[in-house]
Amino acid sequence: MADGTKSRCTCMNCRVRGLMGPFMLIAVGVIFLIGQFTRYGFGDLWPVLLVVAGIVLLTQSLASRAGHTGS
Ligand SMILES: [Zn+2]
Numbered sequence: 001m002a003d004g005t006k007s008r009c010t011c012m013n014c015r016v017r018g019l020m021g022p023f024m025l026i027a028v029g030v031i032f033l034i035g036q037f038t039r040y041g042f043g044d045l046w047p048v049l050l051v052v053a054g055i056v057l058l059t060q061s062l063a064s065r066a067g068h069t070g071s
Contacts, residue, residue: 014062
């Protein structure tokens with residue numbers, strides 16, 4: 001196995017953790033989008049961010065670390 005010095009771990013746990021940022025950006029975008037088309041604003045919908053973060057963290061805790069590499 002010839003691994004590079006900078007090999008990215010591809011176990012499910014690390015993959016899910018890497019999704020946190022994109023998911024939060026998507027959630028923020030969707031919230032502002034909803035704010036454009038409905039009478040609900042960010043002030044009404046911000047808890048959605050907590051739900052999204054919770055789902056990602058929950059998924060991460062359930063995700064397997066099998067094949068985890070690096071520290
Ligand atoms: Zn990993």
